[in-house]
Amino acid sequence: MSERIKEEMLDEDAVVLTISNKIATIQLNNPAARNALSTGVMASIQEILDRLHDSKDAHVVILEAVGPVFCSGHNLKEIVGIDREAAMLALFEQCSNMMQSIVNLPKPVIAKVNGMATAAGTQLVASCDLAFASSTSKFATPGVNLGLFCSTPMVALSRNVSPKHAMEMLLGGEFADAEQAARIGLINHAVAEEDLDRTVQDFATRIASKSPLTVRTGKAAFYNQLTMPLDDAYAYTSRVMSENMQTLDAQEGINAFLEKRDPKWRGE
Template identity: 60%
Template sequence: MTDQSPTRTAEAAPIRLEVEADGVAVLTLTRSAQRNALSLGMMTAIEAALEQIAADAAARVVVLRAEGPAFCAGHDLKEMRASPDRASYEALFAQCSRMMTRIVRLPKPVIAEVSGIATAAGCQLVASCDLAVAATTARFATPGVNLGLFCSTPMVALSRAVGRKHAMEMLLLGQMADAETAYRFGLVNRVVAPEELSDTVMGMARIIASKSPLTLKIGKEAFYAQVEMPLDDAYAYASRVMTENMMARDAEEGIDAFINKRQPVWQGC
């Protein structure tokens, strides 16, 4: 991207991507009439947007939000039933898993801004993000069990975001959880009034965007790598990461700036 205007916008239905001048990339789901259900087209568009964000040095943090009363109602069930064969289902769930993994492996933090319902794969989408902020009006569920279809792929992200007992409660009961319950379970970081949601999320995003992009990349990658390791292996790995990080120019700049009581100037290297 070379456009230097304050805000650069690239539209590709069913999403909208805007990269703000302060380094915040806002990715908006725009299938509000379909409750932002994850159609094949939407998942393809999200993947493409994430690739674009990954390659854009100006984008340092991502805010994922949605238009309409629903954040994301999960998979598009009508689309799924239109091709009721094994190959279609395998391709669909493989694409969804690839998209969710892309969020985790994106070298930039992703914040979910949740103002409505997030159910099934929509709840999975929230759980896959690095941070999540919910309005008091938000609701969360993995209701597949009610339809005879256990939320097995949402379970992967959910069980890594919340405790096992809480994850199983959501998966087995299939009931809606309010925002305060989601906060208590650890699915979201904060719960705020609807009118405060956007400002809260953008405030967090701008704080993150002010950090060294190299440090953010190193930190996010290291977090997800070490959390799956045994304790001794995790410390050995993290020690190697810290050593490499200390050799970076941004680490030298940050420490020197702290010692000399000035603002650091990040170079991303």
């Protein structure tokens, strides 16, 4: 399955969706514009996420980009042309909704970064469930250098790394290389550029082979329990596990393990 989401402001192929073997790939495909998040690009990504939400064709999503810049963040030329506060607020709300849609998507989203990610581009990486980057990739929240603090990127960043590491990036406005990004938890692993495709594809294939119901349940529970007090988190996850245990997939998985065979998932 392959389809293209048109982007009016830039190029008709600015965002491309492909689905194969239960793996959906969202590709930012406008390197000339540094894969910036214009309102049109964000609308295209949002449309794709909405389509994938209940799709049975995809169990896992890869987010990648063409060119040396994974994503440069918001389109600054578009931003400086907005002269009304209400319109500016609408733009940032659109971006915030898109980022939350990634977190709330009932399928894991893997960022595959091969290049620079800045400002809302770093926010995009931090919003994904997993992130792998080539060793030459770099990450920054440089808004402070322009007099515009990266406040909305800060939300996703501060939920990935420790407060002091987040503040170092936000206040310093300098690039963190892939090794540092992995060390502070912004990405999972930094790998050689020639190994990036295989690394991400292998992990995505592994996820796609699991019960989609179990993965969906687990992702939602993970984010829900993060902000709960310890006792509430245990009470909540105990209920989740109890309900999960009643599903056909859990029963199939346990039986398959005991019978030393591969499980046959039904998604129920």
